[in-house]
Amino acid sequence: MESMDVDTQSDPSQSIIQFLEANIPKSDIPNIRNELKKDLLLGKTKSRVKKQKKRKPKLFTRKEKRNLGFYNIPRESVKYKDVEPMHLYWVEYINQILELDKPIPNETSKRWEQFTQSLYKADFHGSMLHVVRSKCPSYIDKKGICIMDTKNTFKIVSPNNIITTIPKKESVFSLCVKNVKITLFGKHLNIRPAERSHKKFKSLVHPDLY
Template identity: 40%
Template sequence: MASASTEKSSKCTQLPADIQQVKDTLSEVVHPLSRPAINVIPDHVLVLTGTKSKKQLSRKKRAVKKKALTRQNRIDMGFYSLPTKSLKYADMLALHNLWQGYMKEHLGLDAMERVPDVADPQYDGFSKLLVKADLHGAKVLVTRSKCPSLVGISGIVVIDTKNTLKILGEDDKLRTVPKSECIFVIELGNLELTVVGKHLTIRPAERSVKKMKNFMDLDL
């Protein structure tokens, strides 16, 4: 009986190789006086020495997506407001010059600046390109409107929104003109291009990619 109990106790005191390795490693970094108190818990050793599961290995760090500014955030930050008192028509002429280069390339105008005639098969495609154009920097003139007080307003477009054009006149005054109520003439070099305002009632970014249908009849 004594030999059996001795053999049993020796088996209990004998530690597995991995646990003994952990205990030896800890003994090297612990103060000599504290080494007898080292107690290695096998359950904890399994966490330290166990291999990762397939689920853990396949788990990837998710890329943190940067949140884009919402339209309300841009409004709150003042992206759609202008310092009306400090705007000068002369300062906007540089923007207009840039816009002219953009428009000639966008419309595919040649050196003679000729546009297709109404009877020309290319007229419909040209008209759709004109409506899709960004008007920031364009020189415009209101020629017809349901509101008589808007007729004659002219200047450079400084903001093109969904429903309005904000036009800076030569008198340095900023005026807001509703698109759907007016017909505009756009000056492009020696050309005068007429555009119906209600065909422009889409935000510029959306208008540039929108598939345009046949234009509506005039009712002004």
């Protein structure tokens, strides 16, 4: 076979063709350019791979949670002594957000609106709730630590380890924090805690229970 010097300054593809033409049988020379064109076209074609979108994890709906028993707490499954530490943490929490180390504001005070907004937006898990008024007499004087706060109810566990579900709308609650007695009107808490935390409350009035 004939040898051939390849000009490195020329087009690389032409150099390859010239080299092949000089070193393969003459009968195969006509096919060289056609075959190289196919390879070059394939090389330029980018593979199109569809990117798979990341699927967000599916969250349970409230209906699914109810069906799975997320909100069901057996009547004697929680011990009062087990949630007492949670109550102590809650006392410190509510003391900070309501600034109870300062004088308690009244309705004419500049701090009154801020105080009431903070109170009704607070998280009541761990609070010691006492039912002082209710349309249902059997709920009156029920007292315990709140272990669940839903849209319509508080679940509390009493010192004798009994869990009771108290409807908010028809009840008035009181709680004491560091010798400060606070009255809560369930009518104004009749909203899911997550939504209540960023809701703007307007003028708060006493619900008409009787």
